[in-house]
Amino acid sequence: MNRAELKQRKLDATSVRLEGMTLPAGAAWAEALRQDALSRLLAMGLPQGRDEYWRWTRPDTLNADAAKPAVVFHADEAPVFSGIDRIKLVFVDGVFDAEASDALEGENLEIMRLSDALSADIHWVKDAYGVQEKKAQEPVERPFATLNTAFATDGVVIRATGKVAKPVSLVYLHRDETSDAILHHVIRVEDGADLTVLENGPAAARFNKVMEVEVSDKAAFHHVRAQGRDHERRAVTHVFATIGQEALFKSFTMTANGVLTRNEVVLDIQGDDSMAHVAGAALGDGDFHHDDTVFITHDAERCESRQVFKKVLRNGAKGVFQGKILVKAGAQKTDGYQISQGLLLDGDSQFLAKPELEIYADDVACSHGSTVGAIDEEALFYLRSRGVPTAEATDLLTLAFLAEAIEEIEDEAIAEDILHRLEGWLTRRRVG
């Protein structure tokens, strides 16, 4: 297939996907932003398996004109974060449910439904909606994010002006077997402010979500997300963030199950002396495909970035990691660390990793590593010789493998909750 043919396929896929879709109405400026996104999407087209960036993750089901039905998953436990004191915002199949949600308010906090913000004559989101998504199309195209900017039907707009005591918790419920949800959140953490955002739930049969975050000078943003344990969901998500001076950005994602998950994180570190950490712990069993695609740009001095991604795979599950650190000229004293590891619990599973470094500054310390391996037999025997049954010993070693990623969660109660879920997930899988 030559370039022209590939392009044609991408454009054809786009017409199929967009068939019958209309841009949501809003204020004139908002409609213009959506129109701009649509034009950009029509120009680039949706991804194909031939695209380098989609070599290991098939985009077909994301491109299809409708969501593949996904059985609604009924969990036998309280949802994650239930025990955390939080501001809860509920979306059912991608539609905000005011009844089920807490009031859109809090100290040092402004929250608004996206559709309301995009309908207002004047709103700060005018300068933020789709802005980072658009910028992040260089050097790699991210068409699903562009599609999201054009067609997102719901979401929230959050502005933190100081320390926000309670986390804002976005809960995504899935009730309709064929729901196809597109959510877009815009978050601004102003100078010196501090905000935690939690996300959990299957959301829909097919889920496209974008979160654009601006972390201003001396501000801190914490993001903890739990995906799963539903089995049949397909999700493509993007987190875009720009990070100011002396700022902190931390994002952790736990994923369990799901036939297709592609989580892209694109960070742009613009201010000096900042820190950006992204981590993920994924557990896949059987029909599971999980892709973390990360792109961190260092465009300031003395900043630290960390990527810690761990995937536990078995029964033919597949894990993908594509992670890049780009250090621009002048981003001296950059400290970049990246580790991606696959733990294969059997011979059928697969972990593919593409770590990349591109460095244009001379005084930097960047390291990356990627490993694939099985459970350490020596350690397993040691545990068993102390009376720990094989399955339980394997779980202990699995949690140990994930520990470095979980340690990236700063809040102890939230980390505890996540750990507890992982333990539960392992136990259930063991007990059946």
Place this chain on the structure above:
Amino acid sequence: MLEIKNLHVKLEEEDKQILKGVDLKVGEGEVHAIMGPNGSGKSTTSYVLSGRDGYEVTEGEVLLDGENILELEPEERAAAGLFLAFQYPVEIPGVGNMTFLRTAVNAQRKARGQEELSATDFLKEIRAKAKSLKIDAEMLKRPVNVGFSGGEKKRNEILQMAMLEPKLCILDETDSGLDVDAMKLVSEGVNALRDGKRSFIVITHYQRLLDHIKPDVVHIMSNGRIIKTGGPELALEVENNGYADLLAEVEGA
């Protein structure tokens, strides 16, 4: 208690016979020492008893209280009361020592149909036992054996043994790498577990340990066999004269 009969073991992966007919009988409450040159098969014997992969038993059997344990999984052997203090304790990054021990203690209790130990009871017990082995609280929190000194690892093995209260303890060169004071501590730890019922197999190269842990019987292993069995004086003989005479004696016989 333990009876090893004509045990022949080869490596699973290659055609190498390592144990060539080991016979050993350890009675209730007894302490047996096994000495022998490097590579004679002492550790292999302890691994085969505890069920490590990689070895194939071609002949013979091992009875623990009359039950053939060679068919059991390592965890089942542990639950049956067998404990091996490793010559080289394994480091397990990411698994806390405390979590590890609690999991092990409770897994064994469960296998024996006993109630799990409550968190407070467990803590009380482990603190007391750790203290007597001079293992501080900080070491209990650290990942299993990670960053432990050689001596700390060995003390940690004895702590595990004390917590798991096995019927039969096998100590594989627990004295190597220990300074004089640690050797005393470890020996005291072991002696505290001697209750007239619990049995011990102490593998060592040095008589010194046997000054602290007094053996009832001493065996000399060479080239995959027990070539001589005697009283504590046998250890002294090895200490003074090495193995040459003993080996010559056997070859001459």
